Amino acid sequence: MGLIVCKFGGSSVAGIDKINKVASRIKSLQAEGYGIVVVVSAMGDTTDELLKLATGIGNNLNLREMDALLATGEQQSAALLALALDKIGCKAISLTGWQAGVKSNSNYSKAKISGIDKQRMEKELTAGKIVVVAGFQGLSADGDVTTLGRGGSDTSAVAIAASLGAKRCMIFTDVDGVYTADPRIVKEAQKLPSITYEEMLEMASLGAVIIQPRAVEFAMLYGVDIEVLNSFSLEPGTIITEVTNMEQHKIVTGVAHDCKCAKIGIFDVPDKPGIAGIIFSALARAGVNVDMVIQSAMREERNDIAFTICSDDLHLAVPVVEEVVKEIGASGMSYGDNVAKVSIIGAGMQSNPGVAAAMFEVLATENINIQMISTSEIKVSCIINEDDVETAIKALHRKFKLNQIND
Ligand code: ADP
Ligand code: ASP
Ligand code: MG
DSSP states (O other): OOEEEEEEOGGGGSSHHHHHHHHHHHHHHHHTTOEEEEEEOOSTTHHHHHHHHHHTTOSSOOHHHHHHHHHHHHHHHHHHHHHHHHHTTOOEEEEOTTTTTEEEOSOTTSOOEEEEOOHHHHHHHHTTOEEEEEOSEEEOTTSOEEEOOTTTHHHHHHHHHHHHTOSEEEEEESSSSOBSSOTTTOTTOOBOSEEEHHHHHHHHHTTOTTSOHHHHHHHHHHTOOEEEEETTOOSOOEEEESOOGGGGTOSOOEEEEEEEEEEEEEEEEEOSTTHHHHHHHHHHHTTOOEEEEEEOOOBTTEEEEEEEEEGGGHHHHHHHHHHHHHHHTOOEEEEEEEEEEEEEEOGGGGGOTTHHHHHHHHHHHTTOOOOEEEEETTEEEEEEEGGGHHHHHHHHHHHTTGGGTTO
16 A cells, blocks of 8 residues: 655645545545545644744744744644544544654754654554644754744655655645746746756745745655645646656746845955855854855955845844954945845756846846846846836746746
């Protein structure tokens, strides 16, 4: 008997009606003869609500306790789904992340899975039960509850699929699959029948929240095929896998955007070796990931340096940079989160020169100023003003004819 791991996202378990529907869907998958592990997210906006609840206490709260709080959301939905399965005659058991053996490091709020002790899950599967696991959570070596970063249930599911040697990991969500752009913004976006791990990893890392990037990394590492599909429709979804024949002819596969960006500028930085090291080491020590960096042309032995980070980390980065400005003798700094990143992604780009130029021309035609650029073999990203995002992604989608990608 093959094993399938199914993950249901927050919107798919947002209320009891939906949980009952999800239970019926799982029952029909079981009727096809599969052993089933289900991973669930918290109901609807529960995680955001828990975060908001805690802000009533203050800012910069203790991260260990925040993780203990946030993990409760997934425990609720796991128990409710197990109850709903039981009610329709399916033997089921809910397990917290740690009961399921999910181990992580102790980097609270963005912990990484370090291993899975699969014995308990296997025991329950052998007993013929559907195992419902609370996603997004693990246990550190010290025995503390951790969470795996926003969207982390995707990673729980893929990691569990890898550890159990599952046939497939199905990510059930509120859209029919992976589209050429966020279908909630670009109405003409097309569902992709398949996409390579590399392209999906870029898209997800560049802001497409449909799947957590870490989940794609796991799938790539352990060769797990993922299918992204709609919880409430029987349409086939998108397969994320090793190689697809699409890359033979598509130059651009998708457009992604990320509005959770912030930009920091440092003025009149002395032009000497070691300065960039001082700035970025200080940020790394504070746990801030730097994305794009730009350094202006030198004038009188001084440069301006600007870089982007995730806007959630701005409150951590600003005091660090203020200190660094004094330490290195720069003249000042600026910061703001009214920027966003738009990107085009496609494996065919590496053998087709001129794609980046075409992107810049589209933005120019729309009168959108490009503040920063970064490229890799399969993507081009630009930082622009946040107000221009919708115009930019719609124009890029048209330019690269993504509405005809399946023709
Ligand atoms: P879940 O609660 O199921 O985890 P998410 O909200 O995390 O769902 O992810 C699904 C959402 O991802 C969709 O509703 C859609 O708005 C967004 N999205 C962004 N980019 C894409 C894309 N390229 N294809 C499909 N959905 C996308
Ligand atoms: N509930 C968590 C979140 O909202 C994890 C997830 O949905 O995957 O980010
Ligand atoms: Mg999600």
